[in-house]
Each structure stands twice: as C-alpha cells, then as structure tokens.
Amino acid sequence: MTRIPSTQALRALESFARHGAVRPVAEEMHLTRSAVSHQLRLLERDLGFALFNRVGTRLILTSRGEAFAQDVRGALTQISGSASRNAAHGLSGQLTISCTPGFAASWLSPKIESFRTICPDVALSIITPRTLDEASNPEADVFITFSNETLTGVNVELLKKVEFTPLLSPALANRMGNVQTPADVLRSELLHLSEREDWERWLKLADVHSKPIKPGIIFADMNLIYNAAIKAQGIALGDEFICGEAISNGQLIRPFDLAIQSLKSYYLAIPPAKAEIANIVAFRQWLLDQLPDPGT
Incomplete structure (x- = not known):
C-alpha cells in the first residue's frame, strides 16, 4: 500500500x-x-x-x-479519545452516550438534566444502538447496554440487575375478566423481548405447564413491549425498574408477586482509551450516584 x-x-x-x-x-x-x-x-x-x-x-x-x-475500530476509538481529551478544558467538550431505547426513554432522559446542572459546558448527544448489547460504535464515548458481562474491548460495570414479572394494562385485565392465577396469562397474547425464553422461565416458576395459545410477538426493545402493553396488545414480562412510572400512574398493573431474574442486566461500558477523560469520569460518577445499588 x-x-x-x-x-x-x-x-x-x-x-x-x-x-x-x-x-x-x-x-x-x-x-x-x-x-x-x-x-x-x-x-x-x-x-x-x-x-x-x-x-x-x-x-x-x-x-x-x-x-x-x-x-x-481500535484506531478510531483512540483518535476519538485523543480528540476528546484535547478538546476538554476542565469539564467541557463533547460526550456521546449510546443507550438502549428503553433505558434512554424511561430513565436517562428524565434525569439527564441533573447531570447538565453539574456539567453545563459538556455538549451531550444521546444515541440508540442497533442492538441492545452494542458497545463497539467508535462514535460513542460510553455505552449503556442490556447484555451479559462478557462484552469485549471495553471496561464493564454493572448498573442494574433486572427482574421480570407480568405487567398488563387495566383495560386488558378488564377485557379478560381479571387475571387471578398465573395460568390466566395464557388467555392473552404474550409479548417477548428478543426471544421467548424469559416467559418460559416465568411460567415454569409459576408451575404453569400449559403452552400459550399464541406464540406471541417478539420485540427488539423493552420500550416497544411497554408501549404495546399499555395499549392492551398483550401482557409484557416487564422490568419494574424501567416501567415504574407506568405502574405508579396506573397505566400498567402487576397481578402477581412472582418474578424471575433476567439473564441480562444493564451495564456501563467504556472503551479503555476514553476511561480517564474528565467528562466521561464525571458522567460515570453521576450515573453510579443515581443508581447506588445495582441489585435493587
């Protein structure tokens, strides 16, 4: 060459x-x-x-x-990290956050103003990845993923463990004649995230051995599932951390106390070349302060 x-x-x-x-x-x-x-x-x-x-x-x-x-990819990340370090005088410069759509819409966006108060001169961009576990886009400085811990090429830190439990709209519950036993969920469309394994695990925990009448719709992101559930399109196996507001305002109800631990969690992932950049250090600390206990 x-x-x-x-x-x-x-x-x-x-x-x-x-x-x-x-x-x-x-x-x-x-x-x-x-x-x-x-x-x-x-x-x-x-x-x-x-x-x-x-x-x-x-x-x-x-x-x-x-x-x-x-x-x-490594070279582009190094270049981006060097540019950020040299552009950041104190807590300024650019910060691009790649965040899963559900976390971004339900948690990060409503709270990000408090970070802006702390770091008003940091120019923020929030982008959403094509997959929930993506942590490789060189245009992003930090990643909030829904994944397991085996992400490669980045420093990984647990943000929040997730428990899944059935959630549905009051309108759907009324249409079904209420949902009183775990087996009742089989009378509705079940909404799935990426695959059907989570519902299978919950039904096993609830000692329900019948199969769903319909296989149910698979969605790429939890935010899409919640929107479908709120519109009475089916029952979501949902994450109370993300949809707490929808539960508190009555858009969704939780009919059972049974919950399963998700095989995936929310993680913060930072490329090593960018880990010491001042505004990234500040964002990481703000995020951990907002989520002090990953297990709850």
Missing part, C-alpha cells in the same frame, strides 16, 4: 463490520449505498488484499477483513 486510506473509507469498513450490510452503513454515515460500496472498493484496492467475499449481491467480510476492521 502506497498511501493511507481515507478516514471515510475506514469508517465505512468499521460500520460494515458491525452491521453486516451496506444499507445500515449508508444510513449511519448519511451516504448513498452506492457511495458506501464505492468507498469499500477503493479501500480494498488501496490495501491490496481482499476484505470481502462476494456472494451474489452480498458482501461478506473475509477473516483478514474482520481482523483489519477490528484494528480500525
């Missing part, structure tokens, strides 16, 4: 490695799909080795392409 590849091409490769398709890369970078494809072709040419296998119209990263994309 005789020249350094363009930053835009490197960003396109890193984004493709996360998303696995050209369309979401184009949306993320605000380019056309043809422009993204052109950038990737030029990058391959400049590097002098194959980044992709082409299967029909699809692009699939080669093993060498995956390894290079990981190196690019």
Whole structure:
C-alpha cells in the first residue's frame, strides 16, 4: 500500500463490520449505498488484499477483513479519545452516550438534566444502538447496554440487575375478566423481548405447564413491549425498574408477586482509551450516584 486510506473509507469498513450490510452503513454515515460500496472498493484496492467475499449481491467480510476492521475500530476509538481529551478544558467538550431505547426513554432522559446542572459546558448527544448489547460504535464515548458481562474491548460495570414479572394494562385485565392465577396469562397474547425464553422461565416458576395459545410477538426493545402493553396488545414480562412510572400512574398493573431474574442486566461500558477523560469520569460518577445499588 502506497498511501493511507481515507478516514471515510475506514469508517465505512468499521460500520460494515458491525452491521453486516451496506444499507445500515449508508444510513449511519448519511451516504448513498452506492457511495458506501464505492468507498469499500477503493479501500480494498488501496490495501491490496481482499476484505470481502462476494456472494451474489452480498458482501461478506473475509477473516483478514474482520481482523483489519477490528484494528480500525481500535484506531478510531483512540483518535476519538485523543480528540476528546484535547478538546476538554476542565469539564467541557463533547460526550456521546449510546443507550438502549428503553433505558434512554424511561430513565436517562428524565434525569439527564441533573447531570447538565453539574456539567453545563459538556455538549451531550444521546444515541440508540442497533442492538441492545452494542458497545463497539467508535462514535460513542460510553455505552449503556442490556447484555451479559462478557462484552469485549471495553471496561464493564454493572448498573442494574433486572427482574421480570407480568405487567398488563387495566383495560386488558378488564377485557379478560381479571387475571387471578398465573395460568390466566395464557388467555392473552404474550409479548417477548428478543426471544421467548424469559416467559418460559416465568411460567415454569409459576408451575404453569400449559403452552400459550399464541406464540406471541417478539420485540427488539423493552420500550416497544411497554408501549404495546399499555395499549392492551398483550401482557409484557416487564422490568419494574424501567416501567415504574407506568405502574405508579396506573397505566400498567402487576397481578402477581412472582418474578424471575433476567439473564441480562444493564451495564456501563467504556472503551479503555476514553476511561480517564474528565467528562466521561464525571458522567460515570453521576450515573453510579443515581443508581447506588445495582441489585435493587
């Protein structure tokens, strides 16, 4: 290779490695799909080795392409961290928070003004990831994920454990003739987060051995589940931490005391290259002060 590849091409490769398709890369970078494809072709040419296998119209990263994309991600994170450190005079500069939609809508957004009071000169951006466990976007400084602890390439800290219990709207409860026993939930549509395993675990705990009449809808985010539950579309296996306000104002009711521990929790993830940046240190401390006990 005789020249350094363009930053835009490197960003396109890193984004493709996360998303696995050209369309979401184009949306993320605000380019056309043809422009993204052109950038990737030029990058391959400049590097002098194959980044992709082409299967029909699809692009699939080669093993060498995956390894290079990981190196690019690390380099972009280092560059972003250096820029933030040099731009931040005291508690100022930019801070981009990647946060799951449910946590962002129900908890972070209503409370973020108190952080703004502490750090008024920090320019905040809150973005939502494409998956609940994403912690690799180099454009983000910190990540609030719903995941397990095995995130790689970042410093991981538990924010909040999650318990799931059935939640439904009063309108749906009335339509069903009230929900008095755990088996009654099977008379409604069950709403699922990512997979159906959590409901299966709760039904086993409740000693309900019948199968649901309908398989139920699977949603990508808990916020979508709560909106469907509030609109009486089914029964959510919900997280009281996130939907506490909906319970307190009567939009959702909890018919049983039975709850299961989620296999995932909310974690704070910070790239090591950015862990000592002043405004990130301040945000981490504010977040931990707001959530002093991860187990409740």
